[in-house]
Amino acid sequence: MANIKCTNIRKSYGSVTVIEDLNLDIPDHEFVVFLGPSGCGKSTMLRMIAGLEEISGGTVEIGERDVTRLPPGARGVAMVFQSYALYPHMSVYDNIAFGLRRQKVAETEIAARVKQVSGLLGLEQLLERKPRNLSGGQQQRVAMARAMIKTPKLFLFDEPLSNLDAKLREKLRTEIRRIHLDLKTTTIFVTHDQLEAMTIADRIVLMKAGAIEQQGTPSEIFDRPATRFVADFIGSPAMNFRDCTVANRGEVVELSSGSLHLEVPAADFEPLADGTIVEVGLRPSKMDVAGDGAHNAITGRVVLVENMGSEGQVVVDVDGRDMSLVTKAFRSLSSGSPVTFAIDADSIHLFSKRTGRSLRKAA
Amino acid sequence: MQPRRFIFWTLAPAFGLLAALALISIAGALYFSVMDRSLRYPDYDFVGLYNFERLFGDRRFLNALKISALWEIITVAGSLLVAVLLSVFLFENTRSATARNLICLAFLAPVLLPRVAAAFIWRFLYSPTLGLINYVCELVGLGQVEFLASPSLALFSVAAVDIWQWGLFFTVILLKLLETLPKEPIEAAQLDNARTWEIHAYVTLPMLRAPIISLALVKAVESLRSFDLIFVMTGGGPGTATETLDLYAYQMGINLGGRVSYASAMSILLLLITIVIFTLVWRGIRKWAA
Numbered sequence: 271m272a273n274i275k276c277t278n279i280r281k282s283y284g285s286v287t288v289i290e291d292l293n294l295d296i297p298d299h300e301f302v303v304f305l306g307p308s309g310c311g312k313s314t315m316l317r318m319i320a321g322l323e324e325i326s327g328g329t330v331e332i333g334e335r336d337v338t339r340l341p342p343g344a345r346g347v348a349m350v351f352q353s354y355a356l357y358p359h360m361s362v363y364d365n366i367a368f369g370l371r372r373q374k375v376a377e378t379e380i381a382a383r384v385k386q387v388s389g390l391l392g393l394e395q396l397l398e399r400k401p402r403n404l405s406g407g408q409q410q411r412v413a414m415a416r417a418m419i420k421t422p423k424l425f426l427f428d429e430p431l432s433n434l435d436a437k438l439r440e441k442l443r444t445e446i447r448r449i450h451l452d453l454k455t456t457t458i459f460v461t462h463d464q465l466e467a468m469t470i471a472d473r474i475v476l477m478k479a480g481a482i483e484q485q486g487t488p489s490e491i492f493d494r495p496a497t498r499f500v501a502d503f504i505g506s507p508a509m510n511f512r513d514c515t516v517a518n519r520g521e522v523v524e525l526s527s528g529s530l531h532l533e534v535p536a537a538d539f540e541p542l543a544d545g546t547i548v549e550v551g552l553r554p555s556k557m558d559v560a561g562d563g564a565h566n567a568i569t570g571r572v573v574l575v576e577n578m579g580s581e582g583q584v585v586v587d588v589d590g591r592d593m594s595l596v597t598k599a600f601r602s603l604s605s606g607s608p609v610t611f612a613i614d615a616d617s618i619h620l621f622s623k624r625t626g627r628s629l630r631k632a633a
Numbered sequence: 634m635q636p637r638r639f640i641f642w643t644l645a646p647a648f649g650l651l652a653a654l655a656l657i658s659i660a661g662a663l664y665f666s667v668m669d670r671s672l673r674y675p676d677y678d679f680v681g682l683y684n685f686e687r688l689f690g691d692r693r694f695l696n697a698l699k700i701s702a703l704w705e706i707i708t709v710a711g712s713l714l715v716a717v718l719l720s721v722f723l724f725e726n727t728r729s730a731t732a733r734n735l736i737c738l739a740f741l742a743p744v745l746l747p748r749v750a751a752a753f754i755w756r757f758l759y760s761p762t763l764g765l766i767n768y769v770c771e772l773v774g775l776g777q778v779e780f781l782a783s784p785s786l787a788l789f790s791v792a793a794v795d796i797w798q799w800g801l802f803f804t805v806i807l808l809k810l811l812e813t814l815p816k817e818p819i820e821a822a823q824l825d826n827a828r829t830w831e832i833h834a835y836v837t838l839p840m841l842r843a844p845i846i847s848l849a850l851v852k853a854v855e856s857l858r859s860f861d862l863i864f865v866m867t868g869g870g871p872g873t874a875t876e877t878l879d880l881y882a883y884q885m886g887i888n889l890g891g892r893v894s895y896a897s898a899m900s901i902l903l904l905l906i907t908i909v910i911f912t913l914v915w916r917g918i919r920k921w922a923a
Contacts, residue, residue, distance in 0.1 A: 322820050343826035355817030359839040368835070369825035420825070 272333030272346070272423035272456055273298045274319065280327035281314055281480075288314060289480040292328070296458070296473075301450050304460045305467040306477035307503070312460045313428055315477070319458065320426050321345050333423055343372075348417035349426040352433060354409040356401040362388075362412050363397040369420045387415045390449070407438045418449070425450075427459040431466065443470055464504050468492065476500055496628050498621040501551045507583055509551045510593045513623070516546040525550055525620075528589035532566050534615045540629050542620075548629060551619035554583065557595040559603075560612035567612045568593070572603050584609070659904070665897035672891030684898035694899065696873050697881040700788065701857075701903075704877055707792045708799070708856045709849055715800030716848070720807035721833045737805045744802035752865035755794045756781065781867055784874040791866050791875055795859060803848055810841050846918055853914075857907065878903050 274296040281289040289311045296302050304312035317323035319330055321342035329338045337345045348369075356365050363384060370380045388394050391411045401409055410430055417425060427446070431439040447470050450457055461467055467474050468488045475485040484496040495501035501509050514525035514532070522533045523542060532550065542548065560567055570588035582600025586593050586609055595611055603609060620629040666684055670677040688694050727733045743751065758764050759780040770778050780790040814837055822832045838845070860879045863869065869876035869884065876884070878899065886896025 320824065322823065342820070342823040347824065349821070349824050351817045351821065353815065353817050355815070355821040357818055357822070357836055357839075359842065368822070368827075372826040372828075372831060416821070416825075 274424065274456060274458070275331040276315075276319070276328065277331075278328035279315070279318065279325065279330070281311070281318060281323070282326045287326075287480070292480070292482060294475065294482065294485075296456060298456055299454045301447075301457045301459065301470065301472040303467040303471035303474050304458060304477060305464060305471075305474050305503075306462065306483075308462055310477040311480040312462075312477050316349075316426055316428055316458060316460050319424075320347055320349050322349075346423040347426055348420050348422035348424075349428065350410070350413045350417050350430045352429040354401070354406075354413045354433075356409055356412055356416075358401050360400075361397065362393060362399050362401070362404070365401065365412055366393075366397075366415045366419055369416065383419055384415075387419045390418070391415050391445075406434050407442060410434065410442060414446070414449075418453070422455065425455050425457040427457065429460055429462070431461070432463075439466070446470065465506065468504070476503065493617075494628070494630065495551075495619060498549060498551065498626040498628075501553075501619055501621070501628075505553055505555070507554045507594045507596065509553050509619070512550050512552075512591075512593075513547050514550045516542045516548055517544055518542070525618075530568060530588065532568075532613070532615075532618060534618050534620070538616075538630055539620055540631060542629065547623055549621040549623055551621060552593070552613055553617055553619075554594045555596045556617035557611050557613045558597050559595075559599045560610055562610055564610070564612040566615060566618070567610050569608065569610045572605055572607050572609050574605055575600050575603050586611070662897040662900050665894045666901045667898075668894045670894040670897075672893060677894070680894075684895050685902065687895070688898060688902060693873060693876075693881060694878075697876050697878045698906075700873070700875065701877040701879075703788060704792065704859065704863075705853060705856050707789065708795045708859070709852045711792060711796040712800040712803055712852050713845065713849055715796055716803035716807050717838065717845075719801070719804040720811060721837075723804070723808050724811045725829055733808070737808065740801040740805050743798045746798070748798075748859075748861040749865055751794055751798055752862050755797075756866050759790060782871055784871050787867050787871060787874045791863055794866070795856070795862060799852060799855065803852070806848065807841070807845070810844055811837060814840055850911075850915070850918075853911070 276292060276294040279289055279292040280287065304315060306312045314323055318325050321337070321340060325338055329336055331337065332345060332347070357368065360368065366384050366387060367380045370383065388397060391414060393411055393415055396404060396408060401412065404412065431442055434442065443466060459470060471488055473485060474488055474491050476483045476491060478499055484491060484500045491500060492504055495504065512527050512530060514527040514530065517524040517526065518536065521536055523536045523539065525532045525534065568588060570586040570593065573585040573587050573592060576583040577600065581596050581598055583594055583596050584600055584603055586595065621627065622629055667679060667681060668677045669680045723733065723736060727736065758766050761767055761777050761779055767777055770776065779786065781787050818836055819832055822836045827835065863875055863877060863880055867875045869880040882896045882899045885899065886893050
């Protein structure tokens with residue numbers, strides 16, 4: 271068990287700097303997800319913490335111990351790779367036991383611990399098999415068993431579910447989460463899948479171009495995105511954005527663009543001058559079909575309806591541009607028909623056109 | 634034209650030529666091995682298995698058999714050992730691609746040399762009075778070493794040349810194979826607290842088991858054909874200390890006795906032994922590698 275402290279981390283390849291001055295604190299027992307588009311430096315960050323990638327500047331501490339210059343094996347971390355990275359010529363048993371054997375643990379104790387870990391992950395029947403005779407999900411379980419048996423201070427997962435099919439991904443995700451609730455080992459999990467991040471994380475660290483864009487609980491990230499980038503990256507279908515003109519009406523601020531007229535409480539936002547253009551973000555899942563007189567109503571014409579089972583995604587033409595919303599009442603809608611829907615003022619996001627930062631005052 | 638027929642007619646000439654060259658000489662050797670043909674007399678007669686019977690009582694033949702076996706083991710094991718150790722060393726200790734490629738180029742040079750040229754170079758290097766190696770030996774206080782004239786050293790000295798050519802060549806191949814391995818299992822082993830030698834002994838080299846076995850087989854076949862190297866360096870001497878089967882067959886059939894039939898019987902026997910041993914080894918390896 272350990273907390274992690276990264277201070278002023280820098281990573282450069284030759285003259286190209288990919289991560290600059292990154293600071294991050296992870297308390298003990300926390301399940302943190304590094305999320306971001308590919309190339310944002312999340313995997314590099316993970317590999318630097320693991321010791322697989324050299325750190326160009328700054329320090330990494332694991333459990334109050336500076337490990338910046340330590341080799342990977344001496345850091346007390348275990349890692350699960352996207353490609354599983356099993357030793358192909360060894361049986362499942364030998365794969366799991368490899369780390370303990372290198373530490374010269376007695377063979378009887380190894381046997382007991384392999385039995386325990388393989389029981390936990392449902393691998394008892396597979397111990398004699400070679401990795402090539404296992405399915406992807408089984409291979410990833412073996413990789414997890416290999417990581418768990420060392421009872422590390424820190425678990426690292428590098429996109430462990432990306433190579434699995436959707437159903438298995440969901441199953442293993444739940445399993446990883448359950449194991450974490452059991453063992454409470456500090457965990458860092460890297461993914462580019464925002465849904466995966468939302469469902470599994472205690473805290474999400476959202477990265478962009480080698481810097482942390484925002485960190486917080488999944489709800490904080492979803493409901494209070496700090497920047498337009500975060501707002502756009504999180505959530506599916508993606509948030510709707512419109513450029514609107516600001517008009518102050520005392521208690522409320524009016525935002526308008528074409529037929530669109532929205533009102534938000536002025537107190538929730540930083541002061542805005544009349545006539546300023548801001549970018550308004552409307553999350554599809556926060557909007558629903560409403561009557562004509564509803565507050566913050568938007569009208570348009572249905573373009574298409576996508577049935578997603580219990581909900582439907584509706585794409586609506588508003589002033590010649592698409593806007594999507596997610597509603598349970600999608601069955602009454604059909605292409606071409608007019609529709610009115612509304613959004614709660616608390617779920618309207620305003621972003622500065624210049625900096626992309628949220629204009630909402632911190633709570 | 635039908636594809637099958639096209640394949641047949643385009644392959645036929647090459648196969649025909651190969652068959653003619655291989656089969657005619659084997660048939661010739663078979664024919665002579667049951668005769669008593671000798672260059673001393675113009676006529677010859679059928680003598681059945683007499684030549685083969687005599688072979689098993691011929692101490693020089695049995696010695697040659699032993700030397701051949703030793704030669705195979707030393708050169709195959711030596712080349713692979715050198716290749717494994719050197720390639721792992723280079724893999725771990727050279728970071729820049731340019732340096733690595735230059736080293737590879739240098740390591741490829743020996744095997745590009747014709748055997749006879751390599752043999753002459755090393756005969757000169759080994760020379761007791763003029764040779765560079767003996768000069769170094771004297772500098773470090775070993776005194777003059779008779780590399781090629783000492784019966785206990787000669788076979789190893791010649792094998793060293795063979796290993797110099799093939800071991801370095803295999804080093805390049807193994808280094809390139811190591812580079813093609815996926816990085817993740819190596820990284821996983823690093824995280825599993827494995828030391829560098831453990832990573833290679835337990836992870837990378839076992840992953841390369843199949844190509845290493847292939848290299849061993851290639852080398853085993855190649856080592857059977859070292860006549861030119863041994864002939865130039867020692868001529869089979871001192872005494873019969875480096876006389877392999879092909880050298881003895883040559884001495885019997887062409888150089889000394891002109892006993893063509895006896896030498897033919899020997900080559901037929903060598904052919905049979907080779908086929909049997911390689912079949913057994915091949916089967917054993919396939920079972921083990923599976």
